[in-house]
Amino acid sequence: MNGDETAVVIVGAGPTGMMLAGELALAGVDVAIVERREDEERQGSRVGGLHARTIEIMDQRGIADRFLSEGQTMQIQGFAGVRLDLSDFPTRHPYGLALGQDRSERILAKWVEELGVRIERGCEVLGFTADDGGVVVELSGGRSLRAAYLVGCDGGRSLIRKRAGIDFPGWDPSVSSLIAEVELRDEPEWGVRHDDNGTQAIGPIDDGRRVRMVVSEKYVGQTLTPTLEDVSHALISVWGTDFGVHSPTWISRFTDMTRQAASYREGRVLLAGDAAHIHYPVGGQGLNLGVQDAVNLGWKLAQVVKGTSPEILLDTYQAERHPVAARVLQSTMAQTALTRSDARIEALRGFLNELLGMDEPRKRFAAMSSGLDIRYDIRDGLGEGHPLLGRRMPDLELNTAEGRVHVFALLHSARPVFVDFGGTAGLDMAPWADRVDVVDAVYRGCWELPVLGEVAAPEGVLIRPDGYVVWVGARSDPGLPHALTAWFGAPAAA
Numbered sequence: 083m084n085g086d087e088t089a090v091v092i093v094g095a096g097p098t099g100m101m102l103a104g105e106l107a108l109a110g111v112d113v114a115i116v117e118r119r120e121d122e123e124r125q126g127s128r129v130g131g132l133h134a135r136t137i138e139i140m141d142q143r144g145i146a147d148r149f150l151s152e153g154q155t156m157q158i159q160g161f162a163g164v165r166l167d168l169s170d171f172p173t174r175h176p177y178g179l180a181l182g183q184d185r186s187e188r189i190l191a192k193w194v195e196e197l198g199v200r201i202e203r204g205c206e207v208l209g210f211t212a213d214d215g216g217v218v219v220e221l222s223g224g225r226s227l228r229a230a231y232l233v234g235c236d237g238g239r240s241l242i243r244k245r246a247g248i249d250f251p252g253w254d255p256s257v258s259s260l261i262a263e264v265e266l267r268d269e270p271e272w273g274v275r276h277d278d279n280g281t282q283a284i285g286p287i288d289d290g291r292r293v294r295m296v297v298s299e300k301y302v303g304q305t306l307t308p309t310l311e312d313v314s315h316a317l318i319s320v321w322g323t324d325f326g327v328h329s330p331t332w333i334s335r336f337t338d339m340t341r342q343a344a345s346y347r348e349g350r351v352l353l354a355g356d357a358a359h360i361h362y363p364v365g366g367q368g369l370n371l372g373v374q375d376a377v378n379l380g381w382k383l384a385q386v387v388k389g390t391s392p393e394i395l396l397d398t399y400q401a402e403r404h405p406v407a408a409r410v411l412q413s414t415m416a417q418t419a420l421t422r423s424d425a426r427i428e429a430l431r432g433f434l435n436e437l438l439g440m441d442e443p444r445k446r447f448a449a450m451s452s453g454l455d456i457r458y459d460i461r462d463g464l465g466e467g468h469p470l471l472g473r474r475m476p477d478l479e480l481n482t483a484e485g486r487v488h489v490f491a492l493l494h495s496a497r498p499v500f501v502d503f504g505g506t507a508g509l510d511m512a513p514w515a516d517r518v519d520v521v522d523a524v525y526r527g528c529w530e531l532p533v534l535g536e537v538a539a540p541e542g543v544l545i546r547p548d549g550y551v552v553w554v555g556a557r558s559d560p561g562l563p564h565a566l567t568a569w570f571g572a573p574a575a576a
Contacts (some may be wrong), residue, residue: 105380
């Protein structure tokens with residue numbers, strides 16, 4: 083393709099856009115990212131973190147260590163301020179990772195650069211036209227890019243979503259929050275408090291000079307860019323003083339507006355990340371939700387672009403990811419209500435603390451908030467089938483002819499894998515050898531899933547590039563060729 087053509091254009095070089103670009107590049111698809119920021123630096127060191135399932139996803143691509151070496155592993159999961167311990171979960175990453183979003187983006191930018199992804203920075207998307215043959219994206223400076231598909235990863239105010247005419251229903255904001263990095267003349271009251279507006283927090287930053295704060299204010303339709311004066315007024319309303327606030331590094335404002343795109347796809351235009359769903363950032367779900375959107379979509383879009391699978395495969399992106407985000411939105415709305423404080427809410431908070439101190443509720447909520455409980459609706463024609471079906475494949479250490487290997491290492495190239503534990507004769511996999519790897523393995527340990535506990539050992543599993551199991555059974559079972567064809571295309575001609 084020439085410089086004005088590519089298979090896929092991604093708008094937005096945040097974590098979602100870069101993760102999607104990496105997935106497409108691994109599959110050999112030509113992809114370009116268009117980003118209006120001049121460079122990868124973000125204003126302010128936004129607090130962020132990776133949840134356990136997102137760390138697993140990075141491990142599936144062989145890049146988890148890049149993140150782990152820069153952040154701090156800890157128990158970051160929580161629900162409405164109640165800490166949820168993952169340390170007894172059956173995963174090699176039973177924790178979260180405290181890591182600023184700016185650092186996560188730098189790591190991802192380096193990764194996609196290594197994969198040869200083209201990022202056009204300082205480039206604004208003005209609009210696009212789409213038809214059955216592709217999409218023409220209009221760029222600032224009078225340029226345009228033609229592509230087979232366009233993916234909007236351009237945030238909650240997504241131009242791509244709006245121009246595609248995709249509805250964005252949901253709930254209007256009830257609270258507004260200022261987040262800022264500033265210096266203070268006077269020693270503040272460190273820590274977190276709740277009042278009838280929501281959560282108020284002040285904490286020191288590593289440099290020992292600046293502080294980071296989140297101060298909630300009543301939502302009254304604020305539209306202007308927040309100022310230091312706004313921060314001062316908000317501090318005074320909560321603490322009775324502004325602590326001599328001065329020298330802001332950055333100030334931003336966010337609300338608890340909660341919305342989800344009615345559809346994640348309109349023809350050749352798709353949405354992922356905040357362009358598809360926005361919510362109050364309680365629980366740190368946003369970045370993780372977007373990255374997991376990207377990994378679900380990437381291999382499917384690649385197969386469609388390459389002609390391996392029909393376009394109908396893209397319908398499974400909406401079917402699988404829309405319910406996951408809808409559940410997260412419900413969770414964050416519930417937690418937003420509990421960030422406030424009065425006698426009734428405090429009574430509810432007390433009962434919630436007691437409930438989540440019990441083992442089973444803790445595990446259920448921790449699995450939900452970490453993404454480890456996701457089960458896509460994948461059936462085997464006989465009902466729900468084996469408990470592994472539709473769930474993440476555990477990262478077992480397998481014995482193979484090439485030695486001991488973890489399952490996630492088999493997914494580094496983002497190709498499907500059939501792992502055969504039965505060792506008996508069965509389907510000839512040669513017609514799918516160009517796109518599905520086959521591994522004969524032995525595993526002697528127990529099979530354990532989060533929340534569910536031990537499950538029966540399977541004779542074989544078919545694992546998608548995103549790490550989810552789409553078929554369970556023996557290699558001789560008649561359902562295997564159907565599953566291979568449905569998910570990874572028709573067998574190659576002899």
